[in-house]
Amino acid sequence: LTAAQPIADDMAKRAPRDSGYLGDHIDTGIRLSRRQRSVSRKESDVEVYAGATRVDQAIFQEFGTIDHAAQPFARPAWDAGKMDALETVKTELAAEIEKTAARAAKRATRKG
Secondary structure, eight states: OTTTHHHHHHHHHHSOOSSSHHHHTEEEESOOOHHHHHHOOOOSSOOOEEEESSOTTHHHHHHOOSSSOOOOOHHHHHHHHHHHHHHHHHHHHHHHHHHHHHHHHHHHHHHO
């Protein structure tokens, strides 16, 4: 979630501000709604999401409609932040791997 938070913050800044409602409902998480799960393809064991929660209009803002021009906010935020997110994941994952290796070595030493 740490790596996705800057992207979510950028989405909130870029979201159209007619009432501010959309920008106030952008968050990160590891769970999707029932409707989102029904159309999502699970691509890995661990997935983190960033985007609008409980705001159905977000899709219309991002892609537009026949009567409303697109006002993208999610894709530009992703494009701007994806490499920083990857670096954060790599750094945090490396630290966790080192901790796990140290614990395993300690256990192996105790067992003799």
